[in-house]
Amino acid sequence: xxxxxxxxxxxxxxxxxxxxxxxxxxxxxxxxxxxxxxxxxxxxxxxxxxxxxxxxxxxxxxxxxxxxxxxxxxxxxxxxxxxxxxxxxxxxxxxxxxxxxxxxxxxxxxxxxxxxxxxxxxxxxxxxxxxxxxxxxxxxxxxxxxxxxxxxxxxxxxxxxxxxxxxxxxxxxxxxxxxxxxxxxxxxxxxxxxxxxxxxxxxxxxxxxxxxxxxxxxxxxxxxxxxxxxxxxxxxxxxxxxxxxxxxxxxxxxxxxxxxxxxxxxxxxxxxxxxxxxxxxxxxxxxxxxxxxxxxxxxxxxxxxxxxxxxxxxxxxxxxxxxxxxxxxxxxxxxxxxxxxxxxxxxxxxxxxxxxxxxxxxxxxxxxxxxxxxxxxxxxxxxxxxxxxxxxxxxxxxxxxxxxxxxxxxxxxxxxxxxxxxxxxxxx
Ligand SMILES: *[C@@H]1O[C@H](CO)[C@@H](O)[C@H](O)[C@H]1NC(C)=O
Ligand SMILES: *[C@@H]1O[C@H](CO)[C@@H](O)[C@H](O)[C@H]1NC(C)=O
Ligand SMILES: *[C@@H]1O[C@H](CO)[C@@H](O)[C@H](O)[C@H]1NC(C)=O
Ligand SMILES: *[C@@H]1O[C@H](CO)[C@@H](O)[C@H](O)[C@H]1NC(C)=O
Numbered sequence: 001x002x003x004x005x006x007x008x009x010x011x012x013x014x015x016x017x018x019x020x021x022x023x024x025x026x027x028x029x030x031x032x033x034x035x036x037x038x039x040x041x042x043x044x045x046x047x048x049x050x051x052x053x054x055x056x057x058x059x060x061x062x063x064x065x066x067x068x069x070x071x072x073x074x075x076x077x078x079x080x081x082x083x084x085x086x087x088x089x090x091x092x093x094x095x096x097x098x099x100x101x102x103x104x105x106x107x108x109x110x111x112x113x114x115x116x117x118x119x120x121x122x123x124x125x126x127x128x129x130x131x132x133x134x135x136x137x138x139x140x141x142x143x144x145x146x147x148x149x150x151x152x153x154x155x156x157x158x159x160x161x162x163x164x165x166x167x168x169x170x171x172x173x174x175x176x177x178x179x180x181x182x183x184x185x186x187x188x189x190x191x192x193x194x195x196x197x198x199x200x201x202x203x204x205x206x207x208x209x210x211x212x213x214x215x216x217x218x219x220x221x222x223x224x225x226x227x228x229x230x231x232x233x234x235x236x237x238x239x240x241x242x243x244x245x246x247x248x249x250x251x252x253x254x255x256x257x258x259x260x261x262x263x264x265x266x267x268x269x270x271x272x273x274x275x276x277x278x279x280x281x282x283x284x285x286x287x288x289x290x291x292x293x294x295x296x297x298x299x300x301x302x303x304x305x306x307x308x309x310x311x312x313x314x315x316x317x318x319x320x321x322x323x324x325x326x327x328x329x330x331x332x333x334x335x336x337x338x339x340x341x342x343x344x345x346x347x348x349x350x351x352x353x354x355x356x357x358x359x360x361x362x363x364x365x366x367x368x369x370x371x372x373x374x375x376x377x378x379x380x381x382x383x384x385x386x387x388x389x390x391x392x393x394x395x396x397x398x399x400x401x402x403x404x405x406x407x408x409x410x411x412x413x414x415x416x417x418x419x420x421x422x423x424x425x426x427x428x
Contacts, residue, residue, distance in 0.1 A: 025245045025271045028201030029105070029145050036314055036386025037415050038106030038147075039099060039402045041135075043391065044091045045128045046110045046151045046164055047083070050328035052395045055086055065332040067112070067152075068165040072123040080125045087131045090393065096138040099392065102406055103414045106145045108316060108388040109135060110207065112152030112164045113185055119154060124164065140199045147249065147388065148189065149204030149275075149316070154178040157218065158210040161331060169212045173221035182206070186229055190236050194244040204249040204275060204316070205229050219253045223263075226250045230269055249314065251275045257309035264311065273385065274309060277317035278302060278376070282324045288338050289348045292368045295322045299375040300424035306383030315380045315387040319400050320373040320410060325351035326397040358398035358408045369399060370410035374418040375427075382428075 029036070043051030047067050056064055059082075063073045071079050099107060111132065114124035132148075139146050152164035155171030155178035163170075172178045186205055193200040209222035226248075231238075233248040252260060252274055264272040281287045281295050290298070306313055323338040324330060335341025339351045353362060361369075380387040394401040398408075405411030412418045 025243075026197075027245055027247060027271065028197040028199065031201075031247070031273075031385055032312065034105070035381045036106050036388065038104050038108060038145075038386070038388035039392035040108040040110065040317065040388055040390045041091050041095075041392055042108075042110055042162070043393070044087065044109070045115060045132065046112050046162060047086070048161055048328070049332040050161075050326060050397065051391060051393075052086065052090065053328060054395060055082060056332060058082060062333065066161045066164060066166045068123050071125045076125060080127060083125055084127060087128060091131075091135070093134075093138045093141075095392065096135075096142045096144055098403070100142040100144055102402070102411075103416065104144070106147060106386075106388055107135075107139065107392070108147045108149055108204075110149050110151035110162065113150070113154050113181065114152065114164065116185055116188060117154075117181065119181070136196065136199055145202070146200045147202035147204055147314075147316075148193070148200055149207050149249070150182070150185070150189075151207045153185075153206060154181045157206055157222065158208050159212070160208065160210075162208070166331070170210075170218055173209070173218040179221065179225060182225070183229065183232060187232050187236065190233055190244060190246060194236065194246055197245045201245075202247045202249050202273070203233065204251065205233070206251060207275075208251055208277065209253050219255065222251075222253055226264065230264060230272065234271070245271070247271045247273055249273050249275050249316075250311075251277075251316075257306065257311075257313055261310045272311060274311040274313045275316040276306075276309075276313055278315055278380075279318065281322045283337070285337065285346050285348070288323065290322075292322070292372070296372055296375045296423060297427045299372060300379050300427040302376075303379040303383035303424070303428060306380065309384070313384045315376075315384055317390045318376055318380070318387065319390055320369045320376075320405060321354070321399040322368075322372060323348075323351065323354050325355040326400055327355065329397070355397060355399055357396065358401075358404045361399070361408070366408060366410045369405065370418075371420050371423055373405065373411055374420045375423045377415065377418070378421075378424045 049056040059074050061073050064070050115128035151162050153172045155175050156163040156165045156167050157170050157172040159167035159170045189203055209218050211218055233246055234243050324336045325338050337345035338348050340347025389402055391400055392402050398404040
């Protein structure tokens with residue numbers, strides 16, 4: 001049985017990669033031949049309390065829970081000074097050097113629309129763009145490819161903290177003005193990077209469109225937006241002769257990969273890839289309660305699901321930990337499902353020893369983090385184009401940090417040379 005599944009996965013994996021490989025575009029990276037291995041630079045241009053508590057604590061204001069309120073509840077000049085310091089220190093050229101030394105070939109850079117445009121009533125503070133341009137220079141110097149991903153669309157496409165603006169109902173999907181502004185922004189990004197595909201080969205046009213629960217209007221709007229945006233990415237001048245080599249990345253809207261069967265297929269559409277985020281192992285009680293061993297088995301099993309994806313697929317977000325214990329993950333001052341401090345959750349166990357300072361982690365936990373990391377990487381590389389892990393740097397939630405994983409040994413110095421190459425054997 002295991003053998004049969006493997007064979008099928010390899011067969012379908014080849015099929016799924018075909019559209020990208022046979023297209024007549026010159027991508028800035030040999031996608032499908034070489035695996036994408038990378039990290040997110042989350043928390044740099046779209047700030048999150050989860051990633052940098054100090055930036056939020058410094059405001060001394062409990063109403064500050066995201067980037068919007070960061071600008072809203074303090075003097076804009078104070079906010080701006082605080083952010084300038086953050087942008088210039090959180091990620092530097094040295095990080096790009098270290099990312100290269102860790103054997104990685106991509107960085108995922110989340111960006112909000114407000115780095116480019118501010119609209120009346122916006123509370124956001126601007127000034128990110130010069131740092132993004134530095135990142136492009138550093139990436140070129142260290143031969144790292146950038147996937148630039150729109151995390152914050154005007155009005156917010158999900159109401160999540162990582163869109164910059166926490167909202168019960170996202171303001172993007174039912175507001176044509178916001179959608180039009182987003183289209184204009186994508187055109188601008190395409191103009192900026194179409195001649196730099198050797199450094200910025202991928203533009204993620206909309207991250208995690210979702211909600212509110214029980215509705216699907218965001219998915220409907222996002223689907224239309226993806227279709228409409230394709231031409232803007234591929235033919236910015238409206239001419240076949242001027243087509244770009246940029247890859248357009250669409251997020252699966254948490255529908256899973258199969259949902260997108262028949263979507264934006266070649267030969268009409270080329271250079272389209274699907275982005276999926278695999279965190280299911282922590283955000284439902286059923287999964288949160290699983291043993292370390294069950295988590296590892298599930299990670300391996302993802303390979304066969306990914307291999308049948310209708311579009312070449314990147315696992316753009318995932319992590320080595322299996323709990324939501326990290327302080328601030330669910331929101332500033334919001335608790336975790338795992339220890340029952342999240343409203344309405346059922347306690348699985350204590351978060352002690354599972355989060356925070358890596359020097360407090362037991363050998364057993366570090367072994368799990370390492371095995372789980374490797375099982376995921378093996379599953380993703382077998383079934384998909386590759387992966388970018390969330391997140392390169394964390395101020396104090398070490399179980400989510402690629403850097404800490406390298407330092408404490410649960411992530412190998414060379415991502416192709418792990419300690420448990422057979423961890424998925426018998427589990428595919
Ligand atoms: C923080 O805010 C509280 C309540 O508004 C205030 O009493 C306190 O002095 C502030 N601390 C600093 C360091 O500004
Ligand atoms: C659309 O969103 C903008 C702000 O993003 C807001 O000013 C405007 O009122 C919204 N329009 C509608 C019809 O809701
Ligand atoms: C949204 O839900 C409606 C009603 O169930 C359905 O007809 C429609 O196909 C759904 N749209 C999408 C994009 O899934
Ligand atoms: C990964 O596996 C989980 C659990 O079986 C499933 O919910 C999820 O949809 C899978 N995702 C992908 C992309 O394979």
